[in-house]
Amino acid sequence: MEKKFRIFYTTSHNIIDAEEIANHLLKSSKAICVNIFENVKSFYLEDKKIKSQKEAVLFIKTLKKKNEIERFIKEIHKYDTPIIVEIKTGEPNKDYLDWFLNE
Numbered sequence: 001m002e003k004k005f006r007i008f009y010t011t012s013h014n015i016i017d018a019e020e021i022a023n024h025l026l027k028s029s030k031a032i033c034v035n036i037f038e039n040v041k042s043f044y045l046e047d048k049k050i051k052s053q054k055e056a057v058l059f060i061k062t063l064k065k066k067n068e069i070e071r072f073i074k075e076i077h078k079y080d081t082p083i084i085v086e087i088k089t090g091e092p093n094k095d096y097l098d099w100f101l102n103e
Contacts, residue, residue: 007087008060018056032103033061
């Protein structure tokens, strides 16, 4: 089986929830690294009104396929409908990829 470096994007309500998701992903070996950006202001439409709130953004670095990551996140996420998207990317630099593949 070929190992493929993947990055997934999702958001959460706050830093506490984001850290909980990250810890679950790492402890279950679903991810090798998770970056969290807190206090990201999101704007969205709901009931035809513009709303905004602060969220935390997670970038999940993994070798797992989308269906596995999506299923896992949906089980633990507090949003009814979280966004879970794979970011299509090339391979990272060789040193990082070597470390990543050996974890």
